[in-house]
Amino acid sequence: MKSLLGAACKNPKHAVPGLAGRWHPPRLSVAWFSATPVPYRSKASSKSRPRQPVDPRSLRTGMQRDQDASSSKNPARRPESAVRRNYQKFHDFTMNRFGKLVESLGSFAMAQEEWRSFGVTSQSQLDREISLFKSVLTKAFDLATEAGKTSRTENPLFWNLRNAFIRAEAPGLHRELKYAFQTFLMRSRFPKAVNELHMAISDLRFPYEWYPATRMMQRTVHLHVGPTNSGKTYNALKALENARTGIYAGPLRLLAHETFTRFLAKNKPCALVTGEELRVPSDSDTWFHSCTVEMTPLNTRVDVAVIDEIQMINSDDRGWAWTQAFLGVQAKEVHLCGEERVVPLIQALCARIGEKCIVHRYERLNPLSVMDDSLKGDFRNLRKGDAVVAFSRVNIHQIKKGIEQKTGRRCAIVYGSLPPETRASQAALFNDPDNDYDFLVASDAIGMGLNLEIKRVIFDASYKFDGVGIRQLTIPEIKQIGGRAGRYRTAAQEAKGDTTAAPPGLVTAMEDEDLHPIRQAFSKNPPAIATAGLFPPSTVIERFHSLFPPRTPTSFVLARLRELSRLSPRFHMCDFTDAMEIAEIIKPYDLSVADRCVFLNAPVVLRDPKQVVALEAFAKCVAELGSGNLLDFKEIDLEVLDEPTPAHPSQQTQHLHRLESLHHTITVYLWLSYRYQGVFQSQALAFKIKEMVEAKISDHLEQLTFVPDVQRHRRQRMRRLAAKTEEKERSLLGPEEEELPPHHEEEVGGFEGEEELFEGEVDEVEGKDLEEGEVERDTEGLEQDGQPKARESEGFAEANKV
CATH class of the missing domain: 1.20.58 (Methane Monooxygenase Hydroxylase; Chain G, domain 1)
Incomplete structure (x- = not known):
């Protein structure tokens, strides 16, 4: 319990009815509580302010950018009074959501069986628990406001609530309140021995031990690092081709399919394994594997394994898959390909498991530069070999139509959800210099290493919709996408025996306003990657679940496991949100724990x-x-x-x-x-x-259809939103924190000034007032292409069970 609530879990004397203190809550009913908002007044507040309605959309954006004043590297940036106002707003909104939560859960008479599973045996006991939990919430906000304690270790309840709100706004806060309240109800139900077992199973500090068969091997790790178009993946795949058996694991289905096709073209038997497709050779006893990283076969012993884009080991959503593949794959040689910033982490992990790490550094084979001018929004300024990068499927097709109308020449398209055969044919049409397919429109998936002979990369925009809001592209995203410009030597040159290197790669944007952030990104280096993502394997979840009473909701079990988990400093816990939401969806059905663990990983779009x-x-x-x-x-x-x-x-x-x-x-x-x-x-x-x-x-x-004025208007409005968000982030975080990735778990939020930021813009952010296709929530990119929720590898079999 203390791991969730921290210091806030100590029931203050004034929170118990009948005892002295500054607040004596009555014995509440569910209906009374849900109808009565409780404004927050910290001890430090000297004046009472009238309660104002809180807009959750503006609230979340501010919360995402606030750093608590006492623990900030620069505490003088925000006055204490502003912090108090911010947390007062959040407290009021949290109390309001908790009231709605209690109302949705129902009275004791309405949901008797579920309340009994959490140890509640009467309506009066339920009312008292509601009152006590309300006091715990207030205590958590007091700790944040008065003592400046907002970190996960010092004030976990506040941190979890704020983090849930940043990630998923009001629905996320609602879910987190539910899990916190359920944990509060269960605080006295577990004997000391059971609590000790909980702590033992949730000790995830040594994930290396989850793969005993792999630890018995003496692997050699080759780390290939360098910028795009430096040959690092090429050299790793050469090592794979020269092996007798091997595995390729990449971030996208289309990359797995590309490698699969490459091996078949060289008469090497190869299996394709993704979350939705399985092709196994029928005429061979041994074969190579080409798969998405989630599907890496961990129980197959091979000579060489290549794990691509290893820097994604830091992802909050999918990082666990790279961690699992790196720690668990049974290969004599493991070749990792990625960015320079991942080197310290991989070296530290290799030292921890006693494996040799050889770092191969590569320089870009031909120069890359950002142009001084944009295309001025005119497709007639395109050149043969140009690739325009957009961030939604609708926009990709609209741009394609516009290019063909303006230039009279053909345009190929490539994005993640195209059928593999269609993608391959479109790429071939663009790569062929002797046809009339002069241009390419693609999603940001091209940043992951597709074999495309691009001379110049043109960003349609320097921002994207990431499922929560419109944000600027990060430095690694811009560098990885832009770096695809200018191949060292094209396939056509190699076929003709031409050894002349290709001209420098060029990067620009459709309009001048987007060119400045792109140029800035190429002049900066992102920070080193400090931690690898982790998610408990199904065996851990099943063992942990077995220690709870029957009919205990799996979502609560996951919440409890998340809060009790202990991690080493080299790892961070990946996001549990989707898994807990799926657990709630399938709760009514009589499934075994093992079956529930399977469904937790289903690649469903919950929105x-x-x-x-x-x-x-x-x-x-x-x-x-x-x-x-x-x-x-x-x-x-x-x-x-x-x-x-x-x-x-x-x-x-x-x-x-x-x-x-x-x-x-x-x-x-x-x-x-x-x-x-x-x-x-x-x-x-x-x-x-x-x-x-x-x-x-x-x-x-x-x-x-493509309408230039509509596209221009769309860019202007979305650019304005992204620019205002960037400006607000800079003013609240300062230069030291600006480079944190979006929705990073160490980002914190506040509200000061967000009314000005979002006045009149809320509908635009939510995508309610944009033209068709301007904000597409099913964005193209890594998550869609790589089955983000397939948290179990096909190869997690007997040899590597916990």
Whole structure:
């Protein structure tokens, strides 16, 4: 309990009815509490301010940028009174959300079975627990305001609430309050011996020990680091090709498919393993593996393993997959490819497990420079070999249409969710110098090393929508994408025997306003990577779950595991949010703990209600051993395949969203079909429907039109939002903290001045007032291409069990 609430868990005397103190709460009912907001007044407050409604959208943005004044490197930047006002707003909003939470949970009579599972046996006891928890919340805010204690170690309850709010606004705060309240209710239910077992199982300081078969090997780690187009991945793949057996693990499905195709072209048997696709050679006993990093086979002993983009080991969402692959892959030689900033971390991890680490540093093979001028928004300034990088699928197709209209020449497109064969053909058309495909429009997926012969990279924008808000691109993102310009020697040159190096790569933007941040990014170096991501394997979750009473919600078990987990300084815990939300969705169904652990990893997009409903149907099917025939699931929106494309633009957008939702749902079905082969048996039909959906999406996107004024207006408005966010971040964080990645767990938030920042802009941020395609929540990028939630490797078998 103390690990969650910290010092705030000490029940203050004034919080217990009947005892002396500054506040004596009455015996509350659920209805009374949910209807009564409690304004926060810290001890340091000398004046009472009238309570004002709190807008959660402006609140979150401010919270993301505030550093607590007492622990900041520069405490004089924000006055103490401003900090108190910020935390007063957050306290009021938190209390309001807690009231709504209690109302949604229901009275004791309405949800008796669930309340009893948390040790509550009467309405009066529930009212008292609500009152006490409310006091704990107030104490946590007192610690933050008066003592300046806002860190995870000093004030975990406040830190968790604030972090949840930064990441997911009001819904995230609601979920975190629920887990915190459940933990509070369970504080006295576990005997000392059980608590000690909890602490022992949640000790994750030694993840190296999760892979005993790997630790018995003496591996050699080769770390290939350098900028883009320096040959690091090329040399690692050469080592893989010269081996007898091996594994390639990359961040994207399209990279896994590219390597798979490369090995087949060289007559080397190779298997393709991704979250939704499995192709195994039928005419060979041994083969190479090309897979997404989540699917790295850990129980297969090979000569060489290549793990690409190793700097992503620091990701809050997917870093655990690189950690798992690096620590667990059974290869005599492990080749890691990535950025220079990951070297200290990998060397430290290798020293910890007693393995030799050889660092190979590479310089860029040809120069790269940022141009002085942009394209001035005019596609007629494009040159043959140019690639325009955009950040949504709709925008990619609109730009393609605009380029072809303005130039009269053809334009290829490449993005993550294109079928592999289509991507390969589009790349080949662009790479061929003898046809009329002069230009390319691509997503930021090209930054991950696709084989494209680009002469100049042009950023459509220097900002992107990241699922929460519009933000500036980070320094590593800009460098990685821009670095794809200028190949050392193209395939056409090699075919002709031409040894002349290609001209320097060039980077620019569509408009001048975006060129300045791009130039700045190339003049800076991002900080070194300090920690690797970690997520408990299913065996740990199952053992931890077994120590709780029957019917204990899995979401609470995960919350408890997250809070009790102990990590070494070289690791950080990856985000649990999606796993806990999936656990809540499937809670009504009678699934074993092992089955629940499988569903926790399902690659479902939780913001889509249609996918959530489909996930519930899939869980029910497994629980009841029902028919897993694809056509029996009425929750799958197959009717959209028979509907013609609407004529009205707003209906077209809705139609596209339905098609994308169906595509994701079929992907989840295919993902489950590999894990429940006896249940979800319509795999061939699912692949066929997936192809039909992809064809309809492609036809729809081909019909999009390009209107220059609309595109210009979109850029201006979104640039203004991103620039204001950047300016506000600079004024609140200062230069030392500016380079923290978006939603980094050490970022903290505040509210001072956010009303000015977001006045009149809220609807734009939420995507409610933008033209079609201006903000697409299903953004292209690494998470979509690499199955972010597939937290279990196919190879986590007996040899490497905990």
